[in-house]
Amino acid sequence: MQKPAETAVPLHEPIQERWSPIAFDSKPVEPDKLISLFEAIRWAPSCFNEQPWRIFVAISEDAESYGQLLDCLVEANQAWAGKAPVLMIASASTKFARNGKPNRHGPHDVGLALQNMAIQAQSVGLVTHMMAGFDIQKTRHTLQIPEDYEPMTAIAIGYPGTVEDLPEGMRERETSPRSRKSLGEVIFTGAFGTSSPLIEA
Amino acid sequence: MQKPAETAVPLHEPIQERWSPIAFDSKPVEPDKLISLFEAIRWAPSCFNEQPWRIFVAISEDAESYGQLLDCLVEANQAWAGKAPVLMIASASTKFARNGKPNRHGPHDVGLALQNMAIQAQSVGLVTHMMAGFDIQKTRHTLQIPEDYEPMTAIAIGYPGTVEDLPEGMRERETSPRSRKSLGEVIFTGAFGTSSPLIEA
Numbered sequence: 001m002q003k004p005a006e007t008a009v010p011l012h013e014p015i016q017e018r019w020s021p022i023a024f025d026s027k028p029v030e031p032d033k034l035i036s037l038f039e040a041i042r043w044a045p046s047c048f049n050e051q052p053w054r055i056f057v058a059i060s061e062d063a064e065s066y067g068q069l070l071d072c073l074v075e076a077n078q079a080w081a082g083k084a085p086v087l088m089i090a091s092a093s094t095k096f097a098r099n100g101k102p103n104r105h106g107p108h109d110v111g112l113a114l115q116n117m118a119i120q121a122q123s124v125g126l127v128t129h130m131m132a133g134f135d136i137q138k139t140r141h142t143l144q145i146p147e148d149y150e151p152m153t154a155i156a157i158g159y160p161g162t163v164e165d166l167p168e169g170m171r172e173r174e175t176s177p178r179s180r181k182s183l184g185e186v187i188f189t190g191a192f193g194t195s196s197p198l199i200e201a
Numbered sequence: 202m203q204k205p206a207e208t209a210v211p212l213h214e215p216i217q218e219r220w221s222p223i224a225f226d227s228k229p230v231e232p233d234k235l236i237s238l239f240e241a242i243r244w245a246p247s248c249f250n251e252q253p254w255r256i257f258v259a260i261s262e263d264a265e266s267y268g269q270l271l272d273c274l275v276e277a278n279q280a281w282a283g284k285a286p287v288l289m290i291a292s293a294s295t296k297f298a299r300n301g302k303p304n305r306h307g308p309h310d311v312g313l314a315l316q317n318m319a320i321q322a323q324s325v326g327l328v329t330h331m332m333a334g335f336d337i338q339k340t341r342h343t344l345q346i347p348e349d350y351e352p353m354t355a356i357a358i359g360y361p362g363t364v365e366d367l368p369e370g371m372r373e374r375e376t377s378p379r380s381r382k383s384l385g386e387v388i389f390t391g392a393f394g395t396s397s398p399l400i401e402a
Contacts (some may be wrong), residue, residue, distance in 0.1 A: 005244035009236045012324035014213065015317055020246050034399055035210045038388045042381050043206035044316065045221050047333040051382050056389050057397050065390050091393075092309075104308070105333055108293075108353055111312020112331075115245065116216055118313075119320050123213035130313075132248040132306055144392045152309055180243050181252050187239045188257050189266050191345045192292075196258050198235055 001163060003178050014122035020129040022080040023161035023174055028061065029086050033124050037157070040120035044113035047105035052093035053113045056143055060085045068142055073154055074133040080170060081131070084156035089139055090114055091149040110152050121157060129156045202364060204379050215323035221330040223281040224362035224375055229262065230287050234325050238358070241321035245314035248306035253294035254314045257344055261286045269343055274355055275334040281371060282332070285357035290340055291315055292350040311353050322358060330357045 003019045005011065034057075041055060058065035069087040070078055081087065090113075092106035118128045131154040139151040163171050184195035204220045206212065235258075242256060259266035270288040271279055282288065291314075293307035319329045332355040340352040364372050385396035 005240070007237075007240040007244065009233050009240065011237055011240055011244070012215065012321050015241055015244070015321050015324075018244075018246075031399070032210050035384075036208075036212055038384050038400060039206070039208040039210065039212055040216055042384060042387060043208065043212070043216070043219075045219075045319075045331055049380070051387060054387055054389060054393065056391075056393075057399055058390055059399065062390070068391065105353070107306070107309040108312040111309040111314075112316040112319075113312075115313040115316035116320070118246075119317070120213050120216050123216075130246055143389075144394075146393060149393070152306075179250070183236075183239050183243060186243060186252060186255055188255060188344075189259055189263070190257075190269070192255065192257075192347060192350070193345075198232070198258055198260065199239060 001160070001174065005178070014119050018118060018122045019178060021127050021160060021174060022129060022170060023163055023165050024084040024127070024156060025159040025161045026060065026083050026085055027159050028059065029126060029158060033126065034086065036120055036124060037117050040116040041113040044109070044116040046109035046112065047103065048096065048098060050093065050096055050098070050103060052103055052106040053110045054091045054149055056089045058087050072134045072139040072142060073131065074135065077131050077133045077154070080166065081129070081156040083161065083165065084158040086157040088155040088157065089134065089143065089151060090153045090155065091145055091151045093148060094150055095148050106150065107152050114153060114155065125159065126157055127160045131155070202361070202375065206379070215320050219319060219323045220379060222328050222361060222375060223330060223371060224364055224366050225285040225328070225357060226360040226362045227261065227284050227286055228360050229260065230327060230359060234327065235287065237321055237325060238318050241317045242314040245310070245317040247310035247313065248304065249297065249299065251294065251297055251299070251304065253304060253307040254311045255292045255350055257290045259288050273335045273340040273343060274332065275336065278332050278334045278355070281367065282330070282357040284362065284366065285359040287358040289356040289358065290335065290344065290352060291354045291356065292346055292352045294349060295351055296349050307351065308353050315354060315356065326360065327358055328361045332356070
């Protein structure tokens with residue numbers, strides 16, 4: 001199912017089309033497409049080019065690694081994400097490698113990398129769904145994540161499924177309209193809370 | 202000048218082509234293209250769809266607002282960014298609007314929105330350069346950013362310039378090769394530091 005963004009002007013197609021479905025086809029993702037996702041992460045920008053992202057990935061054919069990531073998700077997410085053929089968990093360095101000082105941009109830069117990946121995925125026919133709903137302590141323990149990295153985001157990736165693939169109770173979520181704040185609520189000029197005059201094309 | 206990412210497999214074109222130049226043409230950005238950047242920010246995903254991004258934007262034709270943002274940058278960035286026709290500063294909510302609790306995903310979700318914007322920009326022929334180098338306290342004061350928002354990122358946006366537009370001392374930076382860690386250093390399976398077998402296509 002498609003739920004393109006409702007925008008005042010057209011967006012680049014994979015940006016317009018990207019959304020976060022919960023219905024996935026269990027069909028595996030081709031190795032070359034997986035590599036393209038990793039490369040999109042790799043080539044994102046970051047503060048001082050520190051590349052603070054460390055990404056765990058597992059495919060459903062590798063039951064042990066896949067189960068490891070799936071078990072870190074909260075139950076409500078396991079209920080649908082377990083059909084996605086690829087799972088990821090992204091972590092962010094809390095320090096600059098260059099000098100050991102705190103890197104307040106770590107999570108931000110992981111966000112840059114993951115959205116680069118999400119658009120790359122969309123461009124090759126895949127869909128993505130990022131999740132904050134996972135057990136941070138369990139993730140840290142299971143994946144042996146050191147103290148100076150912070151587990152940030154879980155991601156389900158795969159080909160789109162259909163609403164009929166979902167249990168009855170989850171179908172409404174999939175078909176309900178998407179919503180966003182208006183441009184005037186988030187794009188300011190001059191002072192916080194002052195809608196930019198540039199939003200009126 | 203172009204510096205496409207060197208990747209094992211081809212990426213979607215605007216992702217492959219995106220980089221962070223410091224040479225900008227001062228030519229204004231068309232209003233519709235600006236709106237498309239705002240819409241790309243607006244439609245990014247976020248934790249609980251909180252949309253924690255609040256973005257300040259100014260164009261060079263509006264000298265007062267533009268000067269306000271330019272003055273927040275560190276001098277080394279002012280030296281090149283002042284030629285870009287569009288400047289932005291992005292801030293992140295530190296709390297969930299729904300319940301007032303800390304939102305650890307605020308900066309991360311701003312990262313998602315800004316990379317969505319960066320790819321949209323690239324797709325319409327614009328280039329972007331994100332900066333951590335700005336004065337956070339000055340920014341907070343100048344733009345009247347409340348305590349529960351955190352200034353995160355400054356961004357220069359415009360049409361690409363040429364190396365010849367840059368002062369002598371900045372040209373080498375523009376032409377030097379881009380670099381990234383190898384996939385094996387950032388894509389793990391099973392445990393932190395264990396390169397994923399999936400990186401070998």
